[in-house]
Amino acid sequence: MSIYQLICTIISFILNSFLVWLILARSPKLTGKYKWLMLYTTCFEIFWGLFDLPAEIIAHSVGCAFIVFRVNHPDSLLTSDNSSWIVLIYTAIFGASMALFASHFVYRYGSIATNFGEKYTSGCKFSILFFIPIITGMWWSTVVRVWFWPNTQMDDYTRNLIMETVGVGIENISYIGAKFYNQEKRNLTSHFNTPAWIGVAQMWFMVISSMGCVFGFGALCYLRLAKQLSIASNAANNLQVQLFYALVMQTAIPLFLMHMPITVYFLCPMLDLDFDFASSFVASTIALYPAIDPLPNILIIKNYRNATIQLFRSLLCRPKNKYRTNQTSTIHNNGPRSFSQTIN
Template sequence: MYLIIFQTQIAHSVGCAFIVFRINYPDSLLSSDSSSWVVLVYTAIFGASMALFASHFIYRYGSIDINFGDKFTSGWKFGILFFIPIVTGIWWSTVVRVWFWPNTDMNEYTRDMIMEHVGVDIENISYIGAKFYNEVEGNLTKFLNAPAWIGVSQMWFMVISSMVCVFGFGAGCYLRLSNQLSMASSAANNLQIQLFYALVLQTAIPLILMHIPITIYFLCPMLDLDFDFASSFVASTITLYPAVDPLPSILIIKNYRKATFGE
């Protein structure tokens, strides 16, 4: 089972390996090597988005907690919130280039899967990916493929750091807004309630549509589970995220809703 992401990239997990690739059609303007860099850029943007979630929720908490905001998100420190996603994107792309770049072992392991699901030879795609276990020929014993584990450990650090920031600072915003609701005037209280519910949904959306799917996508091959649904699941949710993320603000905050629907 596979799903095309943005009409070009295909994500799939098979056995103990994961792969993200694009098909090189005969009339393609890009060479095979150039297409591999397109896949790398795509994955780097995904990595940067992980850090962008963290920066977003750190800033939101700083806008509610004045003391925290003065110390960490005001003045020149505000620029750090933009710098972190750039660094993370570069780090993510470096991991892909060093540890997940195409190689002969991955070619042979994924050749049959590519032919079965896409109908093309492995030589006609550009991909990045990794296999977490190797087997000795004629021996069923498996051993760890160190490069894959080194690379995915770094990606786990970036994903988990993002999840901690989203959940931690999201919870902090939740508690702060809860306290403010009990002290605010009627008009201010109404706005705070809208922001409160929008915050709850905007915290849940990246966790459900981005963090959890990529966790499942990495975890299945790490556990040597050939779980096809994980591939289509992560592809679908990543595609949905940009469209779904603005909806809580548009639908819950009254002024935005009035401007959108003409109420």
């Protein structure tokens, strides 16, 4: 357990717990059912951070193979079989995170495109959005269990790597992993390891589908919001803009800290490249992700930002300004109507 990972876990727990309180206590009424999807994501990130710390998962790629493992210490409470399940659950959580924000963008588009919302995200159909990450996580872990489970070929190929990395034998770890190529010693040729490619193809499909939903529905949201704001500016639209930009920023964080590093992590062994920096980078960014992902919601959504400022004022014993004034401005449209907006 590294100090870095411990710090990330503590920050993640504090910020996400604070965001849970903000969502439950300070969400605008116009947020509607979306606050439950926000709460779902926040609780997921709390669980992710708390699970990641004791799991002590290590990821490495070497040559044409990748391996994700944890060391079975002699004084551990878990048997090696139970430890294998920890690795499997870890991969399921990671897989679920790939689809988490796709659900958000689908709902956000449904909330501003009423025809789409009534057809796909209203009523009991709203609950489907909560099951998409769960189904993706189950599929991801099934792929791992079927195609990336330990075998003698992987044992032989990664034995030296494990000894150099953590100083224990291959029999003292629980791992999942795969080789993308099998080498023949006689003529020094290599050929595709079919199970590994079948497994990684399914993972690529899940990642690309998730990203397709994020970018596709994100673009549709932006175009629809731009059209609405050109017609009128009101409290509902302002909240929609805040939620949209918070979601964009909240999605950009796992995109850069998880999706892109894991892409490099998979591509290196697929191209038979030894790029050890990718391994250490993936471990660092995955630990950092739940620690900073709550910040966009806290800082961008006005009600949450004001509540945070009030909390800091209270902690610093600084009273609020008694003589706070409201400034009113009038927004004129190209059309025949004009709209008044109060700027706090």
